Amino acid sequence: MSPSPATIPPSTEVPLFNERNYLNDKAGVWSWLTTVDHKRIGVMYLVLTTIAFALGGLFAMLIRIELLTPGPTIMSAATYNRMFTLHGVIMIFLFMIPAIPNIFGNFFLPIMIGARDVAFPRLNLASVYIYLLGAGVALYGMIHGGADTGWTFYVPYSTTTATKVVPILLGAFILGMSSIVTGINFIATVHTLRAPGLGWMKLPLFVWSIYATAIIQVLATPVLGITLLLVAVEAGLGFGIFDPARGGDPILFQHLFWFYSHPAVYIMILPAMAVISEVVCTFARKNMFGYKAVAFSSLGIAFVGFFTWGHHLFTSGQSTLDAGVFGVLSMFVGIFTAIKVFNWTATLYKGSVAFRTPFAYFCGFLFFLVFGGMTGIALATVSLDVHWQDTYFVVAHFHFIMVGGTIMAYLAALHYWWPKMFGRTYPEGWGLVSAVLIILGFNATFIPQFLLGNMGMPRRYYSYPPEFWPLNVASTAGSTLLAFGFGIILIYLLISLKHGALAGPNPWHSRGFEWITLSPPPADNFGPVNPVYIHQPHDYQHPEPGPVPAPGPEVPHAS
Amino acid sequence: MAMAHVPSAEEERASRRIPTSRYYIVWIALLALTAITILVARMHLGHGFGLVVALLIAITKGSLVALFFMHLWDHGGANRLVLVTSLFFLCLLLGITLLDNASRFPLTNPPNTETLRWSPPGPDILSPGVGAHGTSSRHEPPREHAPQEQQ
Amino acid sequence: MRAEARVAAEAHLAHHFPNLEQQAHAARLGMWLFLATEILLFGGLFVAYGVYRFLYADTFKAASTLIETHWGALNTVVLISSSLTVALAHHEAEHGSMKKAGLLLLVSVAAGAVFLGVKSIEYGHHFHEGHLPGRFYTYAGLQAPGASMFWTLYFLMTGLHGLHVIIGMGVLGLFGVLCLRGKFNEGYSTPVELGGLYWHLVDLIWIFLFPLFYLI
Amino acid sequence: MNELMRRMLFLPEQGTSYAADVDHLHFFVISVTMLAAAGVAITALWFFVRYRRRSEREATPRVEPTALHEVIFVGVPLGLFLLWFAIGFTQFVRLKTPPRDAMDVYVQGKKWMWKFAYPGGPNGADVLKVPAGRPVRLLMTSQDVIHSFFVPAFRLKQDVLPGRYAETWFEAKAPGRYPIFCAEYCGLGHSAMLGEVEVLPQADFDAWVAQARASTVAHAQDMGTERIDVRASLVEQGRTLAAEYGCLKCHSVDGTPHIGPTWLDLYRKKERLIDGSTIVADEAYLTESMMDPGARIVAGYKNVMPTFQGKIPGPEIAAILEFIKSLRSDAVRTEPSKGPVYVPVPGYDPAKH
Secondary structure (H helix, E strand, C coil), rough: CCCCCCCCCCCCCCCCCCCCCCCCCCCCCCHHCCCCCCCHHHHHHHHHHHHHHHHHHHHHHHHHHHHEEECCCCCCCCHHHHHHHHHHHHHHHHHHHHHHHHHCCCHHHHHHCCCCCCHHHHHHHHHHHHHHHHHHHHHHHCCCCCCCCCCCCCCCHHHHHHHHHHHHHHHHHHHHHHHHHHHHHHHHHHCCCCCCCCHHHHCCCHHHHHHHHHHHHHHHHHHHHHHHHHHHHHHHCCCCCCCCCCCCCHHHHHHHHHHHHHHHHHHHHHHHHHHHHHHHHHHHHHCCHHHHHHHHHHHHHHHHHCCCCHHCCCCCCCCCCHHHHHHHHHHHHHHHHHHHHHHHHHHHCCCCCCCCCCHHHHHHHHHHHHHHHHHHHHCHHHHHHHCCCCHHHHHHHHHHHHHHHHHHHHHHHHHHHHHHHHHHCCCCCHHHHHHHHHHHHHHHHHHHHHHCCCHHHHHCCCCHHHHHHHHHHHHHHHHHHHHHHHHHHHHHHHHHHHHHCECCCCCCCCCCCCHHHHCCCCCCCCCCCCCCCCCCCCCCCCCCCCCCCCCCCCCCCCC | CCCCCCCHHHHHHHHHHCCCCCHHHHHHHHHHHHHHHHHHCCCCCHHHCCCCCHHHHHHHHHHHHHHHHHHCCCCCCCHHHHHHHHHHHHHHHHHHHHHHHHHHHHHHHHCCHHHCCCCCCCCCCCCCCCCHHHHCCCCCEEEEEEEEHCC | CCCCHHHHHCCCCCCCCHHHHHHHHHHHHHHHHHHHHHHHHHHHHCCCCCCCCHHHHHHHHHCCCCCCCCHHHHHHHHHHHHHHHHHHHHHHHHCCHHHHHHHHHHHHHHHHHHHEEEHHHHHHHHHHHHHCCCCHHCCCCCCCCCCCHHHHHHHHHHHHHHHHHHHHHHHHHHHHHHHHHHCEEEECHHHHHHHHHHHHHHHHHHHHHHHHHCCC | CCCHHHHCCCCHHEEEEHHHHHHHHHHHHHHHHHHHHHHHHHHHHHHHHHCCCCCCCCCCCCCCCCCCHHHHHHHHHHHHHHHHHHHHHHHHHHCCCCCCEEEEEEEEEEEEEECCCCCCEEEEEEEEECCCCCCCCEEEECCCEEECCCCHHHEEEEEEEEEEEEEEEEEEECEEEEEEECHHHHCCCCHHHHHEEEECCCHHHHHHHHHHHHHHHHHHHHCCCCCCCCCCCCCHHHHHHHHCCCCHHHHCCCCCCCCCCCCCCCCCCCCEECCCCCECCCCHHHHHHHHHHCCEEEECCCCCCCCCCCCCCCHHHHHHHHHHHHHHCCCCCCCCCCCCCCCCCCCCHHHHE
């Protein structure tokens, strides 16, 4: 049975739509701008990251159109170089890193652990404004010329280019602070605000993964911060810390940069795994096969993820010994992902599997994660990386993880929790159509890029020899499908906000903890009574309790 | 971690009265260690040894501050773990990066005496002055260590 | 704790925490997490120092003799002592002596000012001599690969540390004044504790900067 | 089998013996990857079909893994991964360890071309000529930013860093021509920084070197004190001259603002002058600016340029103009340059080496 005590009065009436909810509890723009409600902050992040995603997607489409022909197509080399830089910076710092933790983590993490807010609500609001400030500074840089360094900001190119690299660096630095603040908040929340009865081994797997993400955010982001500051100082003032002419070492920059940016990959994929763990349990109507293995593999990824940054430096001039050390350590991080994949699959065994849109995304996710993840292992196999490093193979690999992994999970989360967040359901038919479009378009876009990488086409190429032409055309065609898919989703979700069918508190009949409250949740999450947790999440073995019980009567704090 | 809402044993320990004399003792110890590290530095021990001693003293001083001024002695639990984890990852970053510098192809390290000896034989196409095309105008040519100038 | 202090403290309890102890625990944990990010922020610079010291060991040794040890020693004593006053202030605040706590915090702020004063004397000397980072390096006495790198690191690390001292002074000054005005009480002195933690970290980083630049 | 897999995966030909070995590991890894992805997908699909939801109120049993499950889940992939690492790292060490008898070639990357120099001459750009069947060690550096020397057919890539050397080596199997790409992003001309490895039979290579060295001597005697190689294109001459006359001390060619206006995209650009009028920077204006720099100054710059009246002969002015005209940010080559590839070094005496 769900996390409410067995003593629910049978007469409890659960409304289909909670009229007085967090959305209309206080009215007016000002109440939104000054809100400390974690749910409203999640919704604000949903709006902001969607704008960022649209902008980044626009740049992606322009890049693909430019690559439609071997020579110049629609823009100059200078514009193209700015485009892929902005595409990378926006998608990573403004969308990928904040998206799932800041939208769904903010919204559901406190609800899942029975808290009425995150530990530091005002800090949480501050993170939104820091995000806006960072985006603003980066936008200033974009409008005043943009930067043409790629999102990796490799020195000495980034310190000698004539473009506006300093504002972009500062923007990314500020966005990092926003990420740190969120991470600190989540860790403190999980440590101190779990409701009575909710021990660590009863935490939903979503919470475990987000917690692991927060650890990486807190420990890795400061190193990126200082690295970007050093580049900015050198570009702006000529202090020469990475300048070879003054004895600086560009490879040191790469070490510092990837010490953040490799774990950052896990900042992006761990929340996706968080979502998938919830989705698979709900739609298979099963408890997670190997709860502890999945929970601890999240921490394992967070920990081992810090040991592998050097596999981005195999061809950079790093020592052979270091290449060996990083090569072997990189193999271990794949294991934790393998554990998760096997356990998710095994969860379906003897389940009761319902094929809904979130589950369609789960299927896509599973395939893409295995393929993308194993090509990552292939890339970490030292001698193979020599050929693939900085080619389209790498581009295809990380898009398989980022788009095929994170965005699939993001869309799964969006569909899965849409009824809880807004009280209305999306149209299932359109949901499946767009899911199929996106999965097909995704394959058509990125599988040719694997082959291009094998052929040897380096990344960040404005023009290319004619033998790369046919595969580039295929890739561009696929990206068009992808764009259509996203467009359809945006439209039907917006329509469903007003016209969708009322969802009720638990449309999926899930035993996840977030479904015990009303849809949309009240401003204080649970109404007058505090929830008490008895069972593990997704415990489907008890007799069906009928409609989801309202939170039970308050139990005095005891354990 | 104990149940979230119950004050843990550590917190109980933290709230009991700590005598102020403890702070003064730590303070005197810190001053004494500062004096010692300066004296040791004056003695000009061997190159590596002096560094090791100075760092050991600094680590001792740092631990005193963290344990007693920052109350990790009394609090502990998650807080200790946070500090230890951050220091662990810092050592990891420092260690593997230094390992790289120490073991890479020697000429891939920034110019040192070894690199200077390796100027290419034959005609010199490698000096920045010859093809001034790409030299960044904001930096002077790498004068300190341009290999060819050392021939 | 006295009953009225308890009531006064309850005013600071946020709605989503069950009790004050829990709230203080969360705040302390949050502060430690923040301090961990500070450690790794400085960590990037320490790694840069480690790498360049490894590459240019002799040059760094020669350059460090250009910094006068006695100023650094004085600053170390000043910072250690200010850490003591901050620790005492936290102790007094926890036991209800708000006046004493406020004064001790203001003494610490004054010590921070002394530290910055000494630092500015040193900086002035280095500017005069041309001991400057990167392209500004003009000192003729030491021309070797990596010489300007020593000063780049010196100014970046002490500069970033100095920035933290200034921020810390602001924080401690604010809480000192609030203590004197009676905004905190026996049951609720978390801000003093957190500000103190920040100041101790600034001290802790200096404890490592001092030998790295002044002694070896 | 090898050939089939190579074609299926769109891999370029295997120009070195190292390439063939790497490809075999590649086939192994990629096959396992595809099998694993398909296996997981098919299992999931089977579970979905077999256990699809039949009624909304279905109860499900609680299934917990045994220790054996988790050991298999960890052990099988870890065993495979470590095996790949062991093979891959051994190959990598081989690539990183040049044989003692390798022939040295110096490589320099710069925006946006590759230069090659052989100990004892000759040197040149864009085409690297090497003998087949002989190990060649490359000692590589960069003049400006990081580039990456990438020959897909050799499965070879090494970043080229400014201010230091990197090393790598290869042994080409058969004569042929193989493209070189720059794989580390280096600015506007990144995708045009192309080159070619030309593998020659040993005898042809020796003959080529001998001929190139001989013509160096002859050339040095013919040219006397002439500074400029007249066989180079006008643009190349202009590039050399601009450096020689010190133009590049104040004018950048990559768009960077400096003491004078940048030359990148300068030709036919509309410039605002300090008196507020505008002018198109055509040949006439550019020539005037060299002869009488103070006549019409672009807004934002000071009148600090010395006059070159009478200091530059006419043909050289033309060459510098051609050079300025060639500096277009959108002028991107898609092929290796076809120009005179190996320029003998004036004044170099191979007899001494």
